[in-house]
Amino acid sequence: MQFDDKVPIYYQIKNHIYHEMMTGQLVAGAKLPAVRQLAVDLTVNVNTVQRALGEMIQEGTIESQRGKGNFVTTDTTRIAQLKEQLVVEQLERVYQQLHALNLSDDEIIASLKQYIEQRGQQHD
Amino acid sequence: MTNVLAMNQVSYKRNLKTILHDVDLTLETGKIIGLLGENGAGKTTLMRLITGSAKGKGTVAVSGDTVVANRKSHISFSEQLHGFSNSTKLDEVIAFYQRVYVDFDPKQFTELCTFLQIDTSLKLSSLSKGMKEKVIIALTLARRTNLYLLDEPFSGIDSMSRKKIISSIIKWKPENATMVISDHYVSEIAPILDEIVIVKDQTIYTHRPADSVREEFGVGIEAYYESLYKGGVQHD
Incomplete structure (x- = not known):
């Protein structure tokens, strides 16, 4: 993924995941890759991925299940x-x-x- | 939040010339920091002050330790392999690292070599510039320490090797370890940085979160850095 260096990276990561949700690459209830794997795939910092996911959990677009990972919300x-x-x-x-x-x-x-x-x- | 590095009022002179003056720098655990500054600004000197191979005024604590010998055991510094003769084989360099550093993880080193496509049977003399940098990265990351210092790991190497090195940093940096990467051109490492530290005018000119630069000024890290050298950020 190519980043625009003028825009906060955590924001671009969120938009990237939103895009995958909208286009059906990540359907409702789908499991997201592990944080480090996402960081490797997107070539970004693990902490930045965590910040993006943290905000998405807060806003309810993804859900975190202890010990299992992060999932796209099933709340349509x-x-x-x-x-x-x-x-x-x-x-x-x-x-x-x-x-x-x-x-x-x-x-x-x-x-x-x-x-x-x-x-x-x-x-x- | 715990700190891996605390530098207090550190100054350093060489031949009566001030290289760094009144440096205060605190780094938290688990971060990736871009250490930026022109050639000769004092980036390498700062790293050497942290490891203790340069001695200045002031105090430096790494994971709470101020004693140089203890500090060194917490730090993995990307050394340039100058201590080895050109006919040394990589295998011998690796054996040396394993002997000297108790935290050197051979299994991890093998994984890094596979990922970076390093042939360990080669002699140092037969390594290209890019391959040599990859070897240095693999040796540096194969140690399990609290603080990693990478001194210009991307200078003079091709873009494919740069990408590989960046990926290996993301993959292998321990979660709680902090990594300082010095560079004078930043575009490629910008997305992986938590924070930037800019060395200018013999001191730490700026230390702030990378995303705060984008958020507050709407500019990229490289543009921000260049604007500081040209004199002042243009505020909206």
Whole structure:
């Protein structure tokens, strides 16, 4: 995995695991690799992996079972919430950038709609 | 939180020239620290002050021990194999390490050699620069100590070897051991660092968590480090 050195590494590790959860590489209830193995796989520090996982346990997206390891939560409502949160984060970014180009809300909706339609045609 | 290293008001002069002045440095157990600074800033001197092979003013305690002989037993320092003649075979170097260091773990060394693809039947003279660095890393990591000091382990070696060395650090550093890695270019080790220590103006200029640099300034470790040398971080 390639890291952006400008962004905290623990944050990028969280996003990496979120991505695997969203794309189904890590399904609900799946066991995560051991901390050191994750560190080796991602070429990051063990402590940083621990920090990322610690935060995910706190927010309830993964669950820690003593002596057994870490598992993706089986709480599908929580996963749905996470997905919504990730979508909002991306939308917020796009919205802010379009807003900075002086587009009104209506213009933003219109241009997104137009973009998606045109994109669809190109792919047909 | 326990500390593996405590340096207090340490100063060091060579030929009347101040190399390091009033160094206070405390390192916690279990961390990986990037020791950054220009060539000649005093990174190697700092490491030698920690091991006790350089003697300055002030106190240095490693795992609570201030006596040099005791300190050395807590530290695995990446030495450059200068003490061995070129015709020495690696096997002989390994035998020497096993004799001198009671904490040298031959099983772990064999694992490291397999991972780093080191052929121990070779002579020192036939090793490439990159292979020599790998051997030094394997010897250093095969000891079970509280503090590891790696002095510029990446200088002059190819990127594949660098990646291998970084992976072996993640794999084999004991959980409770602290590791200090000195380097003057940082991009490749940046993701594995817990903290950075920057040596500048004959002292510890900065000591802070690596992710705090990214969080507070929104810049990478390398950019932050360079900005300090150019004079001041640009705050938003």
